[in-house]
Amino acid sequence: MDDPTTPVEATGVLDLGTAALRTMLGEDWEVSVEPEPAPEPHGGDVGWDAVIRLTARHGNIFTELLVDVRTRVTPKEVAGHIASKALLVRRINHYTRLMIFAPWISPKTQEELRRRQIDYLDLTGNVSLRVTHPAIIIHTQGADRAPASHRAPSSKPMLTGPRAGRLVRLLADVKPPYRATDLAKSAGISVPYVSKLLDSLEEQLLIERDNKIVTRVDWQGLLRTRASSLDLAHHGDPVGMLAPMGIPAVIERLAQADGFVAGNEVLVTGSYAARPIAPIAVGGQLMLYTGRRDDAAMTRLTHELNLLAVPEAADVLLLSPWDQSVWHRPAQYDRYWQVGLSQLILDCLSGPGRMPAEGEKVLEFMADDEDFWRLEDLSLASRNRPFKSGPGVQELL
Structure with missing residues (x-):
């Protein structure tokens, strides 16, 4: 023993x-x-x-x-x-x-x-x-x-909290090699925290290191582990809405607004973000991250999208990002802007209903072509809106 x-x-x-x-x-x-x-x-x-x-x-x-x-x-x-x-x-x-x-x-x-x-x-x-x-x-x-x-007491951080979320997305989105100092600088968090979290991830075989340099990342296991500590319905602080003209009308307005509605940044997540990549179902709630949640901003947003607040039977959910990493590397696979693939996996796997199954299908898509979505260098990770894809077109901006 x-x-x-x-x-x-x-x-x-x-x-x-x-x-x-x-x-x-x-x-x-x-x-x-x-x-x-x-x-x-x-x-x-x-x-x-x-x-x-x-x-x-x-x-x-x-x-x-x-x-x-x-x-x-x-x-x-x-x-x-x-x-x-x-x-x-x-x-x-x-x-x-x-x-x-x-x-x-x-x-x-x-x-x-x-x-x-x-x-x-x-x-x-x-x-x-x-x-x-x-x-x-x-x-x-x-x-x-x-x-x-x-649960044994431990000084090592776990994959919970906003800082861990930022680092998880960075490790998933960018191919190694890199050091703790590079990751800390790119994620905007302290080197000691990153070093401790990397120690914990190495224990779990989620990363491999050679003389303190990260050489391999099990990005699928990492995203699954992170998602297991989340609950989208809780962390997203959802506000239920009804679309009187139907969800297609809301989608059309989002497409015309190019991701900004009444000055409020909006990104699609959940089923409607997974569907253009790995369609396995139809229907479901339209989930939207909104950049501002004050009364004035929400009033303008719901007016522009023609939404009505309802206590139940909502077909649109407005989510609040609990960390700024939600906005990192948004993508446009259809006509509207949506969260990046690694964020989509975290949301789907921690979401209700059939969302985990949709997340698994998106994971398959990601695993089939890592070069399509994973970055070669940390310096590219800070670029906003780097990803745009349309019918027959896959282009890094």
């Missing part, structure tokens, strides 16, 4: 995890815990905390799980010494498996464990166990976010 789990904590996780295994396997299996292995001389570590034996009550067939109990496990740890340990276990005995027990295991870490064929169990119900002899296959889904009682 390599992380700082106290004996009491380890015993609690081990006991609860073993009990969960007994429940899942049922009465046809006996689940027993072997005595804790003796430590190696001079304070060494044998590499696991317990041996759990699974024995079929009919046939006396058994397998052994070498259980590594941890309070916290990251994708980087899985890709490093945990993967090496699992490989060693398999070389010693093909029928013996290494299994990770923890209070909670993140989706990204679960994915890395499965990819490396390492079993795991957490106390929220995330379980993956595949044994060939005797045949046992268990896969259950638990919490995809850490329960409050399982």
Whole structure:
């Protein structure tokens, strides 16, 4: 066991995890815990905390799980010494498996464990166990976010808040390499904050670095992780509107206004922004980010777009950007201006209804041609309205 789990904590996780295994396997299996292995001389570590034996009550067939109990496990740890340990276990005995027990295991870490064929169990119900002899296959889904009682205090920033949003969009929109100082300058945030966040992203295998230089960004994983901490309906502070003449009439006015309505910058997001790129559905609410929300500006905007405020059954939602990064790299794929692709992904994946599915289709589009939308240099990221696309035309301005 390599992380700082106290004996009491380890015993609690081990006991609860073993009990969960007994429940899942049922009465046809006996689940027993072997005595804790003796430590190696001079304070060494044998590499696991317990041996759990699974024995079929009919046939006396058994397998052994070498259980590594941890309070916290990251994708980087899985890709490093945990993967090496699992490989060693398999070389010693093909029928013996290494299994990770923890209070909670993140989706990204679960994915890395499965990819490396390492079993795991957490106390929220995330379980993956595949044994060939005797045949046992268990896969259950638990919490995809850490329960409050399982959150370890950390000085590292998380992918929440406006500053993290600015950095996430920059990492997604611009191809590496770059340093923390370059990112901080471009995003307008402090170098220490950027450095700490990059440390956290490296632990999650969302970026790779070589001597402090970011060399690779898992931009899809990064956007998904950021979106999982957002709720568009909450963060966008939506104001419901009704379009008496229909949404097409509003779209027509937006197209004529070239992104500015009565002096108020307006960008389309959500379903109507996803549709020109990856059409999978029709209808839905028209979602608009508005640059100003004071009474006078909203009155002029709603008058120009012919909208009426309604308490329910709105077909247009006016959203408030909670950070200026929402306005970065807007795009024009149809006749109207809309949020940039990385912002569109964040909005769709954190939105209601079918919006997450639309976001996934846009992700496919982005993955098919990164050169179309990702910038080659950070100096280009500060340019406003750099993207315009029409039928048969794809042009960087």
